[in-house]
Amino acid sequence: MSLDKVKRRDFLKIMGWGGAGATLVGCDMPTTRTLEEGKEEVVSYLAPEEYVIPGIGVWYASTCQQCSAACGLHGRVREGRVLKLEGNPDSSVNAGKLCQMGQAGLQGHYNPDRITKPMARKGGTLTEVSWDEALAILDKKTGTKSGLEGTRAAWVTGAVSGHQAVMIDAYKASLGTKDHYVQEVVNDAVWRTVCKDMLGVSSPRLRLDKAAVVLSFGADFLGTWGSPVHFATEYSKFRSSPRGSLIQVEPKMTLTGANADLWLPARPGTEGVLALGIANELMAAHGVTNVPAQFKGLVKGYGLKRVSEETGLSVEHIRRAAKMLKKSGPSLVLAGASAQGHEHGYQSVVAAMMLNIMLGNVGKTIEAGSEVPFNQMRANAGGSGDIIGFAGALDKSAYDVVFFYGANPVYTAPDALKMSDGLGKVGFKVALSQFEDETTAMADLVLPLASALEDWGTHVSPIQTGESEISVQQPLMEKLYSETRGFGDIMLALLKVRKSNAYSGFDDYYAYLRNAVKNMPAGTKKKSLSDDWALALQTGVLAVQGQSGRLNSRSVPISMPEVSDDQAYPLHLIPSARLGLWDGRHANLPWLQEAPDQITKVVGDSWAELHPSTAARLGIKQGDAVNITSAHGSIEARVYIYKGIQKDAVSVPMGQGHEAYGRYAKGVGVNPMKIVNPAVDSKTGEMALFATRVSVSASGNSSDELIRLGGSETQVGRKLVATISADVFERTEGGA
Ligand code: SF4
Numbered sequence: 001m002s003l004d005k006v007k008r009r010d011f012l013k014i015m016g017w018g019g020a021g022a023t024l025v026g027c028d029m030p031t032t033r034t035l036e037e038g039k040e041e042v043v044s045y046l047a048p049e050e051y052v053i054p055g056i057g058v059w060y061a062s063t064c065q066q067c068s069a070a071c072g073l074h075g076r077v078r079e080g081r082v083l084k085l086e087g088n089p090d091s092s093v094n095a096g097k098l099c100q101m102g103q104a105g106l107q108g109h110y111n112p113d114r115i116t117k118p119m120a121r122k123g124g125t126l127t128e129v130s131w132d133e134a135l136a137i138l139d140k141k142t143g144t145k146s147g148l149e150g151t152r153a154a155w156v157t158g159a160v161s162g163h164q165a166v167m168i169d170a171y172k173a174s175l176g177t178k179d180h181y182v183q184e185v186v187n188d189a190v191w192r193t194v195c196k197d198m199l200g201v202s203s204p205r206l207r208l209d210k211a212a213v214v215l216s217f218g219a220d221f222l223g224t225w226g227s228p229v230h231f232a233t234e235y236s237k238f239r240s241s242p243r244g245s246l247i248q249v250e251p252k253m254t255l256t257g258a259n260a261d262l263w264l265p266a267r268p269g270t271e272g273v274l275a276l277g278i279a280n281e282l283m284a285a286h287g288v289t290n291v292p293a294q295f296k297g298l299v300k301g302y303g304l305k306r307v308s309e310e311t312g313l314s315v316e317h318i319r320r321a322a323k324m325l326k327k328s329g330p331s332l333v334l335a336g337a338s339a340q341g342h343e344h345g346y347q348s349v350v351a352a353m354m355l356n357i358m359l360g361n362v363g364k365t366i367e368a369g370s371e372v373p374f375n376q377m378r379a380n381a382g383g384s385g386d387i388i389g390f391a392g393a394l395d396k397s398a399y400d401v402v403f404f405y406g407a408n409p410v411y412t413a414p415d416a417l418k419m420s421d422g423l424g425k426v427g428f429k430v431a432l433s434q435f436e437d438e439t440t441a442m443a444d445l446v447l448p449l450a451s452a453l454e455d456w457g458t459h460v461s462p463i464q465t466g467e468s469e470i471s472v473q474q475p476l477m478e479k480l481y482s483e484t485r486g487f488g489d490i491m492l493a494l495l496k497v498r499k500s501n502a503y504s505g506f507d508d509y510y511a512y513l514r515n516a517v518k519n520m521p522a523g524t525k526k527k528s529l530s531d532d533w534a535l536a537l538q539t540g541v542l543a544v545q546g547q548s549g550r551l552n553s554r555s556v557p558i559s560m561p562e563v564s565d566d567q568a569y570p571l572h573l574i575p576s577a578r579l580g581l582w583d584g585r586h587a588n589l590p591w592l593q594e595a596p597d598q599i600t601k602v603v604g605d606s607w608a609e610l611h612p613s614t615a616a617r618l619g620i621k622q623g624d625a626v627n628i629t630s631a632h633g634s635i636e637a638r639v640y641i642y643k644g645i646q647k648d649a650v651s652v653p654m655g656q657g658h659e660a661y662g663r664y665a666k667g668v669g670v671n672p673m674k675i676v677n678p679a680v681d682s683k684t685g686e687m688a689l690f691a692t693r694v695s696v697s698a699s700g701n702s703s704d705e706l707i708r709l710g711g712s713e714t715q716v717g718r719k720l721v722a723t724i725s726a727d728v729f730e731r732t733e734g735g736a
Helices: 010-015 021-026 105-109 133-141 162-175 188-197 228-237 271-284 294-302 304-311 317-329 347-357 383-397 421-423 486-497 509-518 532-539 590-594 612-618 726-733
Strands: 058-063 072-078 081-087 119-122 123-127 153-157 180-182 215-219 245-249 262-266 330-333 401-405 429-431 445-448 457-459 470-473 541-543 569-576 607-610 625-630 633-641 649-653 693-698
Touching: 010 245, 058 429, 058 532, 072 693, 081 105, 105 590, 105 607, 119 133, 133 429, 133 445, 153 383, 162 457, 162 486, 162 509, 180 383, 188 330, 188 347, 215 271, 228 401, 245 317, 262 317, 271 294, 271 304, 271 317, 271 347, 304 317, 330 347, 330 445, 383 421, 445 541, 457 509, 457 569, 470 590, 486 509, 612 633, 612 693
Parallel strands: 058 470, 153 180, 153 401, 215 245, 215 330, 245 262, 401 429, 429 445, 569 649, 607 633
Antiparallel strands: 058 072, 072 081, 119 123, 119 445, 457 470, 470 541, 569 693, 607 649, 625 633, 625 693
């Protein structure tokens, strides 16, 4: 049976256009027979295309896959090799900019540790096999021929969107499972839940460019929150005339904190208390009356004295934050990692959102935004709760087969979750991967992926920019390794086995995408050009008619628990994400290993940040090696002492400490996730990432030194960089 016998509505689902509602009416049933676009003639490069001029680069548009923001990129290709990546000006997400992780995408592509052939576990070790053999093994475990219907299967991925998500969903349906764990340690999942609960939309558009003051509770929007590139471009507008003011509340200074006018190191877990204290001050000293009724009683209980005691911040600083918010408007209040990373993370983010309602920001700096009209294509941004959920399912031996793609739970999961033991209970594990990481090393079947620069795809950014766009990913060069395959092509091969009626008509994933774009339902395209595909390839963007949400402010009753002391483990562990290694997925890229941390300037290592007074109390000096111990284990790192961390906290960056993942990652530094207590936010189930208590003590190990670019914190009296006092800055630059 061929595709032309598939019902029209089913066809739209297969193509990813399901959920477009009324717009489906105008869609013609397409032909799927003319797929010759998917076939290419291979010619020797001795006779290149006429537009190929030796020594002259040609730029092609595609989509960055280094994080889930789906920024548009341009790749410079010369003599058949991609040499340089830049931002695509046509993308509304990144407007022509690309971050260092995006730039380093080249090193994922040319990485010497790529998997180049399928591998299957034989006699306990992974052994190279042919694709035919690999697919035959997979078919035996899951295929229609084996009669193993009812196999208990699950998918574990990172954030997914676009046609990749459509194909995963179709394959899951064919296996009779809905289980899909979307694991992202660095996420804004609690913020999204609170937005949905209090504003009626989960991804409102945040207008930094319209704000006069931004108050951020732990949202490192210039580094790791949402889309760093998108927010950096919006931030530049926020800081241009008239210059907006930024207040950052967090226990460890992030890239955003380093740019703030007022940096407030609240005691970990007290971000919500501070939000209530600022609300109290706005009511008491600035006459703000627009307090949701359900919050009034709660806010009244958080006077300056109590809030100062609980947060460790001075009364003066709390007053100043409230004054800055009231003095200029409109403002924008955000809440991210450190605010959400506790058992009461949801309450803290709700308290921050209440400030937006009180200050009248909803509708001004928080807009409803609009999403692509196809439910199937929208971004599934995921979260850390899915790591805990997956570990729980493994504990109950819930699966016979698990597929992994873009996630490495053996590395990211805390040791306390016993992820490796749990995976041992899964009969058959399939990894679709470019590299051998900690999870791939446990797989029974490894299917080698083409790099993101060799592959086709479509992606939808979780970031609301005001434009509804589908980003197009196209290969920038031929595959380096002939035995690797694109993700879509692998999925198509799997779907052809299980649902040949629907998918046998497509020669390859390119042909599938080509047909999908050609048959996008009428009324959903923004530009009615005769060949949208050519335009999409040229611009890297498919503009579609967005579906607008509607803001509907409402309050959510909360209570705010106190943060208790722990005598055995007196410090709070801050496993901090960085623009660079991120959650560890970029540790195998030398450029990012060599790039110094933006704050401490440490290169290619792990370190533990301590406040000078804490270090003095513990008798620890700069560069000493220390053991950081929680109830779940211990890690060792050298100490970096400085004032950009709260006195009750110790911070160790995420991303290092790999036990696999290639020559550049293996054996470098330590992984703080290993000693994290896997407690969860009581409302959302997200991992309470900043709630682990630890003790710190000198280990006595003095064999290595911490390598830092720059070496010295001072100008040694040479006045190389002019500095002014905060008071003078305030008077002359209007910083507060
Ligand atoms: S923010 Fe993410 S998608 Fe955008 S350039 Fe950086 S790594 Fe790529």
